[in-house]
Amino acid sequence: MRKKYIVNIVFGIVLLLLAGLIFYLRLRKPEELRTVMEINGQEVAKEEYQIVIKRYQAQVKSQYSTEEANQKDFWTTEKDGRTPLAVIMSLAEEDLIQKKTAASMAKEKGIDADMDYTSIKASLEKENTSRSGKEDSGNVMYGLSSYTEGDYYQYVYTELEAQLMEVLKKEQDITREELEAAYQESRDAYSYETGVTMLIAETKSENAALLQDAVKAMEEGKSREELTEVFPDISFYELEMNTLDTQEGKSGVYSIRWILASAMREGEISQLFTAGQNSLVMKCLKREDDGVLPFDRIEGTLKSQMQTKKASSVIENEVKKAEVKEKRSRLEAAAKEILLQQQDE
Structure with a gap:
């Protein structure tokens, strides 16, 4: 009798846990279920991560022989103590930390831009629809007739980073004494x-x-x-x-x-x-x-170069301080999924 009572209690606890899990999953947003990483509180969706992984695919493969790169188990085969999968995941993480750090800094500086994956995808669809309409109506259109997801993702972040750099450059004070000293140190360059x-x-x-x-x-x-x-x-x-x-x-x-x-x-x-x-x-x-x-001829250019260098250091310092939360199993699964899919095509 006592044994049956204990079994019923355990069974009841299991049911409660399952019910709680189902309730929790239903409450979570779809994008939360796709999140594979968080950087400075910004979620990185699985699809976004895969865009960045694809960007480095050719670069990583070029480090190996054609025979090695064409092997079916290429990404998971260890060489020199590391698999190509680990290499590409590391590159993707560095890239994303750089991008998300720039996004959080841009927000702090008042640059208006929604850089989450859902917003970027919606912006891409709007842009491509606009370009398609111009092409159909015969209006003048500059650049591509449409963007791929990967190209557009890179484009919007490049634009954001350029805006951020200009804002940061203006904040860097360079004295005339600093400029003259830099000029004297590098006279040979001029x-x-x-x-x-x-x-x-x-x-x-x-x-x-x-x-x-x-x-x-x-x-x-x-x-x-x-x-x-x-x-x-x-x-x-x-x-x-x-x-x-x-x-x-x-x-x-x-x-x-x-x-x-x-x-x-x-x-x-x-x-x-x-x-x-x-x-x-x-x-x-x-x-x-x-x-x-002469110094007066290159003063403006030299000042811009020094401001750029200082602004880059500001960004790099923030990158080093970035708070990263990884969901390693999801990251690896997402990377394998897109890489194996590309390999089969």
Whole structure:
């Protein structure tokens, strides 16, 4: 009788535990069931983790021979004391800590962005729908016709990190003394083999005939102001170019300008040449070999570089302090699932 009573109690306790578990699971949100990691209180969904895993797949495989990478048990086969699975999971974790740290810092700095997986996925669907509509209606559309989930995920975090970096850079005070000290320490980095100052006459190709008259005036030594007054259809400007800064322009259309200028002597005037849709002639006003860029010329660039370095250190310090809660079994299962799926495709 006593034995039956004990069995009934145990059975009742088991039923209560099962009922409690079912009730708990029903109360939990679907995204909580997919969570494989928490970083600074931000949940990382299984699908998000798999996006990052896929990003490093080719990189990890490239560290092994083709024969090894094609083996069915490649990811779980240990080599040099570590499996490729462990390597890729470590890379993914580092990446996610960097991203989620940036997201939490951005929020603290007032940058408005929802960086959880559900929000990013909704934003992706909205973006692709918008791009599809523009394509169908024949409107001008820049960039891709649609984003893949992986590309869009990387894109939004890259944009967020860029915004955060700009905010942090503005917070970094760099004194003129610091800038001058940094300049003196790295003067060799600002030395150049060839430097020229050019007076350039540029106009549309249909006005090229005017340049012949302009050349004569340039030979006579007329100033830029005088030339501008006599030839209003021609743009006259002075430009400093050197081995470190060839002033090619983003498209490289002006590369010919530096090629010609770098070979010219002081006082020499070039032949007429074209760059894109324009015709040009140049007069070498000054030439200097084995020079160094003056401090005032690179002060702004140097300041930006130093601010970037300090801002990066701020982020790195926060990354080191990140609070990470892993659900190891879920992480490994999620990684294996996507890697084996990719291997079978």
